[in-house]
Amino acid sequence: MTAVAVHNLSKLYTTKKETLRAVQEVSFDVARGELFGIIGPDGAGKTSLFRMLTTLLLPDGGSAMVDASDIIKDYKIIRQKVGYMPGRFSLYQDLTVEENLNFFATIFNTTVQENYNLIKDIYVQIEPFKNRRAGKLSGGMKQKLALCCALIHRPVVLFLDEPTTGVDAVSRKEFWDMLQRLKQQGITILVSTPYMDEAALCDRVALLQSGKILSTGTPANIINSFANTILAVKSEKMFKLLHDLEEWQGVEDSYSFGEYHHAVMKKYFSEEQLQKYLEGKGHKDLHIHLTQPNIEDCFMQLMQN
Secondary structure, three states: OEEEEEEEEEEEEEOOOOEEEEEEEEEEEEEOOOEEEEEOOOOOOHHHHHHHHOOOOOOOEEEEEEOOEEOOOOHHHHHHHEEEEOOOOOOOOOOEHHHHHHHHHHHOOOOOOOOHHHHHHHHHHHHHHOOOEHHHOOHHHHHHHHHHHHHOOOOOEEEEEOOOOOOOHHHHHHHHHHHHHHHHOOOEEEEEEOOHHHHHHOOEEEEEEOOEEEEEEOHHHHHHOOOOEEEEEEOOOHHHHHHHHHHOOOEEEEEEEOOEEEEEEOOOOOHHHHHHHHHHOOOOOOEEEEEOOOHHHHHHHHHHO
Protein backbone atom coordinates (compact mmCIF):
# COMPACT_ATOMS: atom_id res chain seq x y z
CA MET A 1 0.00 0.00 0.00
CA THR A 2 3.02 2.31 -0.49
CA ALA A 3 2.58 5.07 -3.07
CA VAL A 4 6.04 6.62 -2.76
CA ALA A 5 9.15 4.90 -1.37
CA VAL A 6 12.35 6.92 -1.05
CA HIS A 7 15.63 5.31 0.02
CA ASN A 8 18.83 7.31 0.63
CA LEU A 9 18.05 9.74 -2.18
CA SER A 10 20.76 12.36 -2.78
CA LYS A 11 21.37 15.29 -5.11
CA LEU A 12 24.57 17.31 -5.58
CA TYR A 13 25.12 20.60 -7.41
CA THR A 14 28.73 21.29 -8.36
CA THR A 15 30.18 24.70 -9.18
CA LYS A 16 33.76 25.81 -9.75
CA LYS A 17 34.03 26.81 -6.09
CA GLU A 18 32.09 24.16 -4.22
CA THR A 19 29.79 21.16 -4.17
CA LEU A 20 26.37 21.73 -2.65
CA ARG A 21 24.64 18.73 -1.12
CA ALA A 22 21.04 19.79 -1.79
CA VAL A 23 19.47 16.47 -0.75
CA GLN A 24 21.40 14.15 1.58
CA GLU A 25 20.42 10.48 1.82
CA VAL A 26 16.73 11.18 2.36
CA SER A 27 14.45 8.23 3.14
CA PHE A 28 10.69 8.07 3.77
CA ASP A 29 7.55 6.25 2.64
CA VAL A 30 4.14 7.64 1.73
CA ALA A 31 1.06 5.43 1.99
CA ARG A 32 -1.61 5.39 -0.72
CA GLY A 33 -4.25 8.02 -0.13
CA GLU A 34 -2.08 9.89 2.36
CA LEU A 35 -1.56 13.65 2.55
CA PHE A 36 2.16 13.90 3.28
CA GLY A 37 3.96 17.17 3.98
CA ILE A 38 7.60 18.08 3.40
CA ILE A 39 8.13 20.97 5.81
CA GLY A 40 11.19 23.18 5.65
CA PRO A 41 12.52 26.70 5.01
CA ASP A 42 13.77 28.04 1.69
CA GLY A 43 16.91 26.20 0.61
CA ALA A 44 16.07 23.06 2.58
CA GLY A 45 16.02 20.89 -0.56
CA LYS A 46 12.27 20.55 -1.06
CA THR A 47 12.21 21.50 -4.75
CA SER A 48 15.21 19.30 -5.64
CA LEU A 49 13.51 16.38 -3.90
CA PHE A 50 10.24 16.89 -5.78
CA ARG A 51 11.99 17.33 -9.12
CA MET A 52 13.75 13.99 -8.64
CA LEU A 53 10.53 12.22 -7.67
CA THR A 54 8.78 13.61 -10.74
CA THR A 55 11.72 12.51 -12.97
CA LEU A 56 12.82 16.04 -13.88
CA LEU A 57 16.19 15.62 -12.15
CA LEU A 58 18.47 12.60 -11.99
CA PRO A 59 19.57 11.69 -8.45
CA ASP A 60 23.25 11.33 -7.59
CA GLY A 61 22.59 8.52 -5.14
CA GLY A 62 19.89 6.35 -3.67
CA SER A 63 16.62 5.26 -5.24
CA ALA A 64 12.90 5.98 -5.23
CA MET A 65 9.71 4.33 -6.42
CA VAL A 66 6.52 6.20 -7.33
CA ASP A 67 3.46 3.96 -7.64
CA ALA A 68 5.82 0.95 -7.94
CA SER A 69 7.76 2.56 -10.82
CA ASP A 70 11.46 3.43 -10.59
CA ILE A 71 12.18 7.14 -11.03
CA ILE A 72 15.11 6.40 -13.38
CA LYS A 73 14.16 3.27 -15.32
CA ASP A 74 10.43 4.01 -15.56
CA TYR A 75 10.47 7.79 -15.97
CA LYS A 76 8.08 7.74 -18.95
CA ILE A 77 5.53 5.70 -17.00
CA ILE A 78 5.78 7.99 -13.97
CA ARG A 79 5.21 11.11 -16.07
CA GLN A 80 1.91 9.67 -17.27
CA LYS A 81 0.53 8.95 -13.83
CA VAL A 82 1.69 11.80 -11.57
CA GLY A 83 0.62 15.41 -11.36
CA TYR A 84 3.17 18.11 -10.60
CA MET A 85 2.53 21.71 -9.61
CA PRO A 86 5.86 23.58 -9.35
CA GLY A 87 6.36 26.42 -6.93
CA ARG A 88 6.64 28.97 -9.70
CA PHE A 89 3.62 29.51 -11.96
CA SER A 90 4.61 27.68 -15.14
CA LEU A 91 1.50 27.61 -17.33
CA TYR A 92 1.25 29.43 -20.65
CA GLN A 93 0.53 33.02 -19.68
CA ASP A 94 -0.65 34.04 -23.18
CA LEU A 95 -3.26 31.26 -23.27
CA THR A 96 -6.61 31.67 -21.59
CA VAL A 97 -7.74 29.63 -18.61
CA GLU A 98 -9.79 27.35 -20.85
CA GLU A 99 -7.01 26.99 -23.44
CA ASN A 100 -4.45 26.00 -20.79
CA LEU A 101 -6.75 23.35 -19.39
CA ASN A 102 -7.61 21.90 -22.81
CA PHE A 103 -3.92 21.89 -23.77
CA PHE A 104 -2.86 19.85 -20.72
CA ALA A 105 -5.78 17.46 -21.19
CA THR A 106 -4.69 16.87 -24.80
CA ILE A 107 -1.09 16.15 -23.76
CA PHE A 108 -2.34 13.28 -21.60
CA ASN A 109 -4.74 11.98 -24.26
CA THR A 110 -7.84 12.88 -22.29
CA THR A 111 -10.46 15.62 -22.24
CA VAL A 112 -11.69 18.10 -19.69
CA GLN A 113 -15.14 16.48 -19.84
CA GLU A 114 -13.77 13.02 -19.03
CA ASN A 115 -12.28 14.08 -15.68
CA TYR A 116 -14.39 17.14 -14.98
CA ASN A 117 -15.84 15.64 -11.79
CA LEU A 118 -12.34 15.61 -10.30
CA ILE A 119 -11.70 19.32 -10.85
CA LYS A 120 -15.28 20.62 -10.71
CA ASP A 121 -15.10 22.07 -7.17
CA ILE A 122 -11.94 23.96 -8.10
CA TYR A 123 -12.78 24.92 -11.68
CA VAL A 124 -16.15 26.49 -10.85
CA GLN A 125 -14.24 29.18 -8.93
CA ILE A 126 -12.23 30.21 -12.01
CA GLU A 127 -14.79 29.38 -14.72
CA PRO A 128 -16.11 32.99 -14.79
CA PHE A 129 -12.62 33.95 -15.99
CA LYS A 130 -12.21 31.10 -18.51
CA ASN A 131 -11.57 33.53 -21.37
CA ARG A 132 -8.99 35.56 -19.44
CA ARG A 133 -5.30 35.02 -20.18
CA ALA A 134 -3.53 33.11 -17.42
CA GLY A 135 -0.95 35.86 -16.99
CA LYS A 136 -3.69 38.30 -16.00
CA LEU A 137 -5.07 36.17 -13.15
CA SER A 138 -4.56 36.92 -9.46
CA GLY A 139 -2.20 34.76 -7.42
CA GLY A 140 -5.03 32.70 -5.94
CA MET A 141 -6.65 32.13 -9.35
CA LYS A 142 -3.32 31.11 -10.91
CA GLN A 143 -2.94 28.62 -8.10
CA LYS A 144 -6.35 27.07 -8.78
CA LEU A 145 -5.71 26.90 -12.53
CA ALA A 146 -2.33 25.21 -11.99
CA LEU A 147 -3.97 22.65 -9.70
CA CYS A 148 -6.67 21.92 -12.30
CA CYS A 149 -4.02 21.36 -14.97
CA ALA A 150 -2.07 19.04 -12.66
CA LEU A 151 -5.24 17.01 -11.98
CA ILE A 152 -6.83 16.88 -15.42
CA HIS A 153 -5.40 13.43 -16.25
CA ARG A 154 -6.46 11.98 -12.86
CA PRO A 155 -2.97 11.31 -11.43
CA VAL A 156 -2.27 8.57 -8.93
CA VAL A 157 0.15 10.80 -6.99
CA LEU A 158 0.01 14.58 -6.87
CA PHE A 159 3.17 16.61 -6.10
CA LEU A 160 2.63 20.21 -4.99
CA ASP A 161 5.77 22.30 -4.46
CA GLU A 162 5.05 25.21 -2.10
CA PRO A 163 1.56 25.77 -3.57
CA THR A 164 0.51 28.42 -1.03
CA THR A 165 3.61 30.62 -1.11
CA GLY A 166 2.75 34.19 -2.02
CA VAL A 167 -1.03 33.89 -1.77
CA ASP A 168 -3.33 35.49 0.79
CA ALA A 169 -4.58 33.77 3.94
CA VAL A 170 -8.07 33.13 2.52
CA SER A 171 -6.65 31.47 -0.60
CA ARG A 172 -4.36 29.35 1.58
CA LYS A 173 -7.31 28.05 3.58
CA GLU A 174 -9.36 27.38 0.43
CA PHE A 175 -6.44 25.50 -1.09
CA TRP A 176 -6.03 23.19 1.89
CA ASP A 177 -9.78 22.55 1.94
CA MET A 178 -9.48 21.49 -1.72
CA LEU A 179 -6.62 19.12 -0.86
CA GLN A 180 -8.71 17.44 1.82
CA ARG A 181 -11.48 16.85 -0.73
CA LEU A 182 -8.98 15.44 -3.26
CA LYS A 183 -7.62 13.09 -0.62
CA GLN A 184 -11.12 11.73 -0.11
CA GLN A 185 -11.09 10.70 -3.78
CA GLY A 186 -8.10 8.44 -3.14
CA ILE A 187 -5.33 10.63 -4.58
CA THR A 188 -2.00 10.46 -2.77
CA ILE A 189 -0.73 13.99 -2.17
CA LEU A 190 2.79 15.18 -1.39
CA VAL A 191 2.96 18.88 -0.57
CA SER A 192 5.98 20.96 0.39
CA THR A 193 5.69 24.17 2.37
CA PRO A 194 7.84 26.59 4.39
CA TYR A 195 4.81 27.39 6.60
CA MET A 196 5.07 25.42 9.83
CA ASP A 197 1.39 25.93 10.67
CA GLU A 198 0.42 23.94 7.57
CA ALA A 199 2.08 20.84 9.02
CA ALA A 200 -0.96 20.29 11.24
CA LEU A 201 -3.10 19.89 8.11
CA CYS A 202 -1.12 16.83 6.91
CA ASP A 203 -1.54 13.19 7.91
CA ARG A 204 2.21 12.88 8.35
CA VAL A 205 5.17 15.18 7.78
CA ALA A 206 8.92 15.09 7.23
CA LEU A 207 10.87 18.04 8.64
CA LEU A 208 13.64 18.91 6.16
CA GLN A 209 16.64 21.17 6.75
CA SER A 210 19.84 21.51 4.67
CA GLY A 211 18.87 18.49 2.61
CA LYS A 212 18.43 16.20 5.62
CA ILE A 213 15.29 14.86 7.27
CA LEU A 214 15.25 15.84 10.94
CA SER A 215 12.11 13.92 11.89
CA THR A 216 9.19 12.06 10.33
CA GLY A 217 5.79 11.26 11.83
CA THR A 218 2.34 12.60 12.52
CA PRO A 219 2.27 16.24 13.67
CA ALA A 220 0.92 15.11 17.05
CA ASN A 221 3.69 12.55 17.59
CA ILE A 222 6.41 15.02 16.67
CA ILE A 223 4.98 17.60 19.08
CA ASN A 224 4.58 15.01 21.85
CA SER A 225 8.28 14.16 21.55
CA PHE A 226 9.17 17.69 22.71
CA ALA A 227 10.23 17.14 26.32
CA ASN A 228 11.22 20.65 27.47
CA THR A 229 9.10 23.36 29.06
CA ILE A 230 8.54 26.47 26.90
CA LEU A 231 7.89 29.89 28.35
CA ALA A 232 6.54 32.77 26.26
CA VAL A 233 8.25 35.97 27.36
CA LYS A 234 7.62 39.64 26.54
CA SER A 235 8.95 42.94 27.88
CA GLU A 236 9.37 46.58 26.86
CA LYS A 237 12.80 45.95 25.30
CA MET A 238 12.38 42.89 23.08
CA PHE A 239 15.81 43.02 21.43
CA LYS A 240 17.61 43.20 24.79
CA LEU A 241 15.26 40.54 26.13
CA LEU A 242 16.32 38.03 23.46
CA HIS A 243 20.00 38.73 24.20
CA ASP A 244 19.47 38.28 27.95
CA LEU A 245 17.56 35.03 27.41
CA GLU A 246 20.43 33.69 25.33
CA GLU A 247 22.88 34.57 28.11
CA TRP A 248 21.05 32.89 30.98
CA GLN A 249 22.18 29.44 32.06
CA GLY A 250 18.63 28.18 32.58
CA VAL A 251 17.59 28.66 28.94
CA GLU A 252 18.51 25.96 26.44
CA ASP A 253 17.34 27.91 23.39
CA SER A 254 15.46 31.14 22.65
CA TYR A 255 13.97 32.72 19.54
CA SER A 256 11.33 35.20 18.41
CA PHE A 257 7.80 33.86 18.09
CA GLY A 258 5.20 36.44 17.08
CA GLU A 259 4.91 39.16 19.72
CA TYR A 260 6.74 36.99 22.27
CA HIS A 261 10.09 35.25 22.55
CA HIS A 262 10.05 31.53 23.29
CA ALA A 263 12.44 30.35 25.99
CA VAL A 264 13.10 26.61 25.97
CA MET A 265 13.94 25.85 29.58
CA LYS A 266 16.54 23.44 30.89
CA LYS A 267 15.47 20.98 33.55
CA TYR A 268 15.37 22.18 37.15
CA PHE A 269 14.97 25.87 36.16
CA SER A 270 11.63 27.55 36.87
CA GLU A 271 9.50 30.44 35.68
CA GLU A 272 10.11 32.23 38.98
CA GLN A 273 13.89 32.01 38.53
CA LEU A 274 13.62 33.39 35.01
CA GLN A 275 11.45 36.30 36.14
CA LYS A 276 13.89 37.17 38.94
CA TYR A 277 16.83 37.04 36.52
CA LEU A 278 15.12 39.29 33.94
CA GLU A 279 13.99 41.79 36.58
CA GLY A 280 17.62 41.94 37.71
CA LYS A 281 18.56 42.82 34.12
CA GLY A 282 16.24 45.84 34.29
CA HIS A 283 13.31 44.52 32.25
CA LYS A 284 9.96 46.16 32.94
CA ASP A 285 6.40 45.23 32.00
CA LEU A 286 7.40 41.56 31.96
CA HIS A 287 4.90 38.97 30.78
CA ILE A 288 5.86 35.32 31.22
CA HIS A 289 3.55 32.34 30.77
CA LEU A 290 3.75 28.65 29.98
CA THR A 291 2.97 27.76 26.37
CA GLN A 292 2.53 24.49 24.49
CA PRO A 293 5.08 23.51 21.83
CA ASN A 294 4.12 23.36 18.17
CA ILE A 295 5.84 22.11 15.02
CA GLU A 296 7.99 25.23 14.75
CA ASP A 297 9.31 24.73 18.29
CA CYS A 298 10.11 21.10 17.45
CA PHE A 299 11.87 22.16 14.25
CA MET A 300 14.00 24.70 16.12
CA GLN A 301 14.98 22.12 18.72
CA LEU A 302 15.87 19.50 16.11
CA MET A 303 18.10 22.02 14.33
CA GLN A 304 20.11 22.41 17.55
CA ASN A 305 20.74 18.66 17.90
